[in-house]
Amino acid sequence: GESVGLHLPTLSVQEGDNSIINCAYSNSASDYFIWYKQESGKGPQFIIDIRSNMDKRQGQRVTVLLNKTVKHLSLQIAATQPGDSAVYFCAENTMGYSTLTFGKGTMLLVSP
Amino acid sequence: SQTIHQWPATLVQPVGSPLSLECTVEGTSNPNLYWYRQAAGRGLQLLFYSVGIGQISSEVPQNLSASRPQDRQFILSSKKLLLSDSGFYLCAWSRIEVRAGLGYTFGSGTRLTVV
Numbered sequence: 001g002e003s004v005g006l007h008l009p010t011l012s013v014q015e016g017d018n019s020i021i022n023c024a025y026s027n028s029a030s031d032y033f034i035w036y037k038q039e040s041g042k043g044p045q046f047i048i049d050i051r052s053n054m055d056k057r058q059g060q061r062v063t064v065l066l067n068k069t070v071k072h073l074s075l076q077i078a079a080t081q082p083g084d085s086a087v088y089f090c091a092e093n094t095m096g097y098s099t100l101t102f103g104k105g106t107m108l109l110v111s112p
Numbered sequence: 113s114q115t116i117h118q119w120p121a122t123l124v125q126p127v128g129s130p131l132s133l134e135c136t137v138e139g140t141s142n143p144n145l146y147w148y149r150q151a152a153g154r155g156l157q158l159l160f161y162s163v164g165i166g167q168i169s170s171e172v173p174q175n176l177s178a179s180r181p182q183d184r185q186f187i188l189s190s191k192k193l194l195l196s197d198s199g200f201y202l203c204a205w206s207r208i209e210v211r212a213g214l215g216y217t218f219g220s221g222t223r224l225t226v227v
Contacts, residue, residue, distance in 0.1 A: 007154070008154070032211045091215060099158060100216060
């Protein structure tokens with residue numbers, strides 16, 4: 001479910017480092033996953049998605065890994081930049097359902 | 113292309129006053145529509161969603177209500193605001209099959225402060 005009452009965990013990295021943001025999901029029936037980026041004061045924006053028939057998908061500087069065995073999702077950001085500083089949410093969906101279930105989010109802070 | 117409009121961007125309201133936040137979508141038909149709330153430094157809490165005109169599903173019992181008077185219009189309301197209603201309110205839309213359109217597209221949000 002949604003952990004909306006908890007403060008966000010924070011990941012602090014240096015510019016140029018690779019960042020890994022993790023997400024555990026609870027519903028074994030979920031078969032579609034999305035990562036969103038939310039900058040301060042804005043709505044979340046789509047970064048990358050993955051379906052359960054894949055275990056890895058790459059975009060521009062981002063890679064999503066899916067481990068269905070342990071119900072774990074990760075987002076890897078290569079050569080992290082200050083503009084990557086934001087809150088990152090994972091979301092899951094089960095076929096036939098109209099809603100996404102969001103993870104609790106992770107705040108990424110990139111220092112120059 | 114599809115766009116989502118949400119207003120106002122910021123709102124300061126006294127306790128006990130009414131609330132009306134509006135969200136409209138352009139460039140698509142029969143979207144799913146959603147209202148989320150986000151407290152400062154917290155996650156996303158689903159408040160309401162709608163899969164069609166007049167069809168509202170409430171996720172959390174509270175001081176708020178939602179209506180969908182037109183296909184691409186979603187309104188969040190309250191008759192009497194509480195201090196605890198303060199937060200960042202986000203509207204979103206998706207295709208009927210959520211994954212067909214890469215999940216949700218969010219609006220820019222409304223920062224509500226109840227004083």
